[in-house]
Amino acid sequence: MSAQRSTAGPAIWVRGLRKSFEKSVVLDGIDLDVDAGTVFALLGPNGAGKTTAIHILTTLLAPDAGEVLVGGVDVVRHPDAVRRLIGLTGQVSAVDQQFTGTENLLLMADLHHLGRAEGRARVHGLLERFDLVAAADRPVQTWSGGMRRRLDLAMTLVGDPRIIFLDEPTTGLDPRSRRVMHDIVRELVGEGVTVFLTTQYLDEADRPASRIALLDAGRIVALGTPAELKRLVPGGSVRLEFGSAADLEQAARVVDGNGPVRDEASLALEIRGEGGVHALRTLLDRLDAASVKVEAVTVRAADLDDVFLSLTGRSGSQEAPKP
Template sequence: MANGPPAVELVDLRKSFGDHVVLDGLTLRVPTGGVHALLGQNGAGKTTTVRILATLTRPDSGTARVAGHDVVRQRRRVRRAISLAGQHAALDDGQTGVENLTMLARLAGLRAPAARARAAALLDRFDLADAAGRRVVTYSGGMRRRLDLAASLVGAPSVIFLDEPTTGLDPRSRQGLWEVIGELAGAGVTVLLTTQYLEEADRLADRIMVLHDGGLVAEGTALDLKRRFGAQRLELTWRDAAGLAAAARRLGDRVTHRDPARLALSVATDGTAPQVRGLLDEVDPDRHGVVRFTVREATLDDVFFTLTGRPASPEREVARV
């Protein structure tokens, strides 16, 4: 990632809707360049954060800067530097793909010949040239998302916000969009991505930030977060619900994930034989309850459950790795 001033910087950002606190002193810094993923449960404040950064919502207090510009005092400068692709494609279904992009290029201030050239270049870049003359209403979901991303790049932004861009797409379309996002980052654009698909963050993001209860609870690379919150997991499957419940009581807050439907739970481990034997003896001293166990590497799912499954303290300490 490039050195220099951050692409995005938030300091003590707060936002409430009525009595509901959405952002509670959020502070984070996004370096210039690369893909940065913002993770969190529904209601954690991801979309609100993006809307504030895109100047669509005003914060109650704190400061937010994008490309060096304050999102409240310098809204026009922010808007010239950014683009936003939301959860739903913002396209005119009655127009063709080329008409959509040409119209947006004209609205961005390009003359007609330049607008047509810009539209053609983007359609080619996003593998939509063959569908340029078709009305958008005939496009598949994956094609619409690619066209929406192309539309967001008409103005050549330095920072692009993607709010759950692959929601509702089939696996093949998601894969295609992942490739496009990688190309954007490779071209020097700073991409801030919100997603509920943890494998998406694992695959795409140079750095991951986890929100919980309106604040930042951890940030780092995917590998660093996995190491920080347990390099391996011991997964235990129980004979019955009573044994599962008893084991959960013994382990307490060491349980990283629990799945009553599968009669399974997970606990962090270093993977060594002595520790695994010790855990098995601790939770199943009679050796009649556990029917199967597996030791595996931690995933972002484990990180997510560990971080968001515990209550946030009033004075939140961020785990930076």
């Protein structure tokens, strides 16, 4: 075990990964490097290939081409050695609905061949850590979706994996469960665990991830820290509200070159890439010079949605085009 844990190289190393299902190309030549003890977020719309990537990294699916090392071990040649290092919490709930929370966790303890006492101690610790003690001895099918999701992650942690894969860990979660998830991810990274997660929520990748890859239609279109990615776009947007349709009309003409988005219903104009102080002053001066009366100004800092939009031409919540 210790030899595998002290792998000097990256926790995940992928070169030229390809995967197709029948005629559709899902992953079209992907390279990834994830350092040990960091969070890596694979971000992309539905159908971008995120889940397929996770399934290949966790030995559930064989790649068509490319090299994939997890914990320094080849996933195709030594799947069992990889399985000893990893834990997966997928999108489909991987808990046994008919059993209680405690029974589910003890099952994991048995499969990791922990002794009886050690297994019980670890199960109890996880129930507390995941705020599940009160419901622990009720069948999981009576639990809420958020509780099941937390149990799912708790089961993944029983074996003390060094590399954890989370496939859309907070999709459909209530705020409380979402917060628990975020806290746990932070704690795990603090303990030196590598966390690889996928998400389609841009704000989620923005928070805990130390590095982000933007996946679009099977290719990585951008890679870097949240700050680096945000630097790729000019920065934020400005929303101007007007008192009359005439003012809106006039303002749209003045800022025409910036490709403003008109919101006729609320007499507002949204201009991307004008979030900086200097740009904002210039913009307001121009409107002033044209005698347009601005009722309200809202400035929004650049976020990953802007990055996504500028790189793919679509908003992050839209479906990827079918190849």
